[in-house]
Amino acid sequence: MMKSNINILLAFLAVMSLGTGGIFVKLSSLSSINTALYRILFSLLFLFPIIYKRIKAVDRKSWIIILFSGVFLAIDLILWNTSFQFTSVANANLFVNLVPFTTVPLSYYLFKEKAGKNFLMGLCISILGVIILMWGKFSFSCDGGYKGELLAFLASVFYGLFLLSVYKVRLKVDAASIMFISGLGAIPVLLFTAGVSEGIMFPHTFKEIGILLGLAICSQLLGQGLLSYCLGKISILLSSVIILSQPVFAAIYAYFLFSEILTLKEILGIIIILGGVYYAKKKPIHNVHSYE
Template structure:
């Protein structure tokens, strides 16, 4: 069963990795794009939410989910903006350095044991990511700023995962995504109005990347990870999420011709080896 959840996590991460592709293709501003990603997911989630058989969510958990949605909104704001300054691969890479926050937090807050093999896997994965990002062929100040935004994204994403991991024992993944979406929408709408003004899709060309984000990245990707957090530890999930920049690099190579250097390919290989060790903790 553990291996099933492992492969399911990789599948959900593959869906999540499509986010950078759709953001690149979106003709709206980065914050507005994030707003519609979450907004369009709500009516899709609603029928599943209504037929949910589990108990009603208590007010305390609703509040926590709204707050987690706010953190996810911060994640999307910084992440989407970072694509204007750096590559799809690097934006995904740095945004998923959540083990820096997740692993210590789980140890001190949730008393999760961390084995030596897991720490070795974490070290190898982070080493691979360092090799991957330093293997970038063209570096400039814009890249550095974009990389910084993407790294800050990882902090907000870690806070989102930590709250969901705690609440997930009492509520379903559908309830997590549905309630947190409202927290995200409020923050994203305010940020969009302040920084970009009123913006909405006026053609199919502008609309379809937003629908793609809602279905593949928000529901199948983020929703899938919310489901899996009820099955595996947050520490292991945070390591498996490190596969997202690897998958994104492959997507970007195929769709945007963002070539990979030999050093970047080596970094990807080391990340995969690190994940292999971590999953056997």
Template sequence: MRVNERDNETKDVLLELVAVAFLATGGIFVKLSTLPPISTGFYRVLFSLPLLFPLAFRGLKDLTKRDVLILILAGCFLAGDVALWNLSFSYTSVANANLLTNLTPFTVIPVSYFLFREKMPKFFLMGAVITVIGVFILLGGKINPGKSNYLGDFLAFCASFFYASFILISYRLRDRYESSVIMFVSGFGSVLVLGVTALLAEGIQIPHGAGELWPLIGLTLCLQVIGHNLLAHCQGKISVNLSAIVCLCQPVIASLYSYFIFAETLSTKEVLGIIVVMAGVYLVKAQYTNHESCRV
């Protein structure tokens, strides 16, 4: 099973970085939400459906019944990611959750090799390893390995497998459908799973007033409508392996948000980690540029 070739142009990589920048705001809004974590995720997806519908409307007529079912399944995987990631914040730090949830390359890269026959350029793994090392350096001073965090770390780690599954399915379907169609239809699967799970685990939760609504709206716009939608768009332009590595920039951007928004200081170790991550991503991107040149 092969997917259409992606051009891996620099403009599309930069566009994915914009998507990652929006996704990096997720931890902030989840922490600010006064609703329980799974209910927060439920409303995040529910509120996105009427916003995505006008964007997806024209492409819905091209959907086959089989692909609708596949997209619903993708939405179920995204729901698992959202529920576990949101829940992990109750037990562990934002740094831990961001790091462990973004370990998707360890799932995406080997699966894409066997499933999609995605070929890796010569020094791809070197760049990927450098990027991961940079992420660990960046978050090394913030990660707390205490026993009380083990459950949250485990939940965030499990979320990475659900997220990787969503990425792989949406990557495959981007050959035929626009990103808005993927996010809109998969949203019904997410709403179903998150709604039932929230009802059973947290009871009926209804947001009241602007104080409870605005973090949910922030999550809806920044993550579901812009972040994930833009990321799905970029999956039609760049290799899934390159995309997974670019997503590792999320902890970097989250740290920069903390510096500029919350006036948190960046240690020398954190600055070094940021530099190493960006060097790794640059090396990976350069491999795809060289690979395309050689192929031509």
């Protein structure tokens, strides 16, 4: 029980780190897809000294699965970063965190993991909390044709596919190797898309490099890396509910960085989200059949 709580805490720390991604993307002077490209590229440079020996032990099947997970991650980052051009950060944060709509049905289909009543109730409570927290911050504009919101939701679908792919191999491959191999799978997609749509850009100042390094370290290495680690310890379904808490950390960051005051409504939303996560984890996910 103690180990389970520690892993849940680590998952929250991962989501806390992932929550910095939007801040760094907005601060970056590079275009959206180029920013995503350097996020992955710089993370590979940090990971290589750690994994260059152990990566030889990864079997071929796992390599293929992880490489494909990198393709999903690349598409997620492309859609997520691009969504900022068409909608607000609040809107993008709301829709990109709807990962459970992808992971819940697919985890049952792929891994025969059935969500119990407590989990589904906790999921609904958490989504209600997110809506309360974000209410008043997001708004729809017919002029934009909901393009930004659609891109952010599609990003959540591909992020869910990334998590499901990682979950498949996490019991056999360590988190650092998964992050490195998935990065190798993501780089060609990001390079091609950036080259075609934006042209390859290069950071020219220490400030630009610092922002990209911050994105790579905080969001990719600490965020994605910790979450990948946790996927070998807790259920993919519980992980996806914990991801719903990302707007909580975004609100806290806004309070400290931009002096945005937390209203009673927002505090209530935060409490409801955390209550939903707690309720979702009260009863373990029932495994109908084990998977490889």
